[in-house]
Amino acid sequence: MIRDKEIRAITEQIMKVTDHETFQPILTDSINKTVMELCNQLNHNFSMQKRQLAAYYDTQDSYRKMLSNISHDLKTPLTVVKGMLELVDLEHRDRETNQQYLHKIEEKVNDVIHMIHDFFDLNKLESNDTPMLLEPLDLSELSRKVILTHYDAIDQKQLTLDIDVPDHPVLVNANQQALERVLDNLITNAIQYGSDGKVIGLRIKHVAHRVEMMIWDRGKGIEALNQSHVFERLFTLEDSRSKDYSGSGLGLTITKRLVESMNGTISLESVPYHYTEFKITLNQS
Template sequence: MTLIFATATVILILVVVLLGIRLRKRSNHLIYIHDKLTSILDKGTYERLLVFDSDPQISQLLKDMNQLLDHVHRAEAGYANQEKEMRNMLSNISHDLKTPLTVVLGYSEALLHSASLTDQERETMTGKIQDKAQEVLRLVHSFFDLAKLESGDTELALTKVNVSELCRLKMLSFYEMLTKLELQVELSIPDSDVFVKGNEEALERVLDNLITNAMKYGAEGKVLGLSLDVSSEQQVTLSIWDRGKGIPEQEHSRVFERMYTLEDSRNRLYQGSGLGLTITKRLVERMGGSIELRSVPYERTVFKVDLPLAR
């Protein structure tokens, strides 16, 4: 009896010791987690917590915390990038507004203070003031349109849209400009109607932006193409392409950023707000679609838009 009691006592003592060791180890782990998290947050570093395999529950907790840290760091990086884009956008908008406004002020001052101007000169200056004022208005509208899209204030009513007919009509509306630029047009649109789930006004703007972009930067290739394919039972692919100078591969990831423009777009021939492709991407995404760029200079530069098929 005494032996049994002594054995039980020893076993109990061993259990208590083991529990004490385990609790102390867990306590040390918790202290490490607290100290490490405090250090990461205070210093703003991109470190991770060391995962201990000895305790499955603590190990899972550490893995979950590392995932949370990854999420926080991605959010911070996204916010920093967005803030940088916004600063660049405001800087570029200031530049783009300053140029036409300077012209407007210069001509208006001449009209006010130059009594010797002929009627023809006054008419010419008035026309240039009108053109520059329209340029400023277009830029301001683009800026506010993008702001509304990104804030979610703009509701897009999605309906069944005949995208094949819309593409034909849109290309016809650009006929005069395409002819003036001596661009050959290649169309590949199914004879039967193709319907997508989208917003007709938004789709028109997407087409306007992509066709205008192809004319501005792809005119050297002398070809502008538009194709429409029912790529699956759930998706329609709209492609607008050209054989112009294209976009360098290192720039592909930036083309949809706010205020992104090619280097020569500050030249008068290529003047643009830099918001067109950003607005296009936001509109496509709001319609449940996606857009991508593929470009091989002087061979084929294509913007592909995937949209949900409407049955």
């Protein structure tokens, strides 16, 4: 028989948990099997609620950080735009100087538009509103095509380009728009962060029934303690937040979501100033 005293003791402990969100385990000295099973089930439920609450707080912290960074990243280029507009003097300043100011304004406005597009794109990816349509694509041809769009930036920074891509088609099951975005993001990342190593590379190879694509550089890389965070939304290394770089801080987060939407994986290996590699693995078509 279950004694009233045992029930009252359990009830009092439940009230403490619900009133103060302490999530302390429910204890009993009863040897009654039913009472013991009840306590075990309550403790299991409280443990689940504790994990859910912790995840909720983590999400709230993430969104607060995201809003803070959005505010900072939007404020910076808009402040520059405001300052440049104040310097433009169509009546008294020479045309060439005004054109320089207007060009800088256009660059900063484009930065803001790019950031806003990134925020919307990530939101769309995480909402899973529409499934990713996959089809056979030639990764060799597509990678060469995207690399060519970055030729001016590579040439301007005087980088050596090391390409190891098969001459024959390498078919993967992917979405063309998503795969182009992944390639563009990773090559841009290598150029911006790895240029001090003076070489960037792209390699494609078959592994069993999968295809691996590696984009690498020999630049400053990423310290071990930061490597597990690079795919988190709005994570950027502090020394990369300079006036020479503009971005939403969502590039690698979007890249990871796109790769996963194509049933692929992405990983990072980095030894600063020696070798930094992002590896994409996709299903062979």
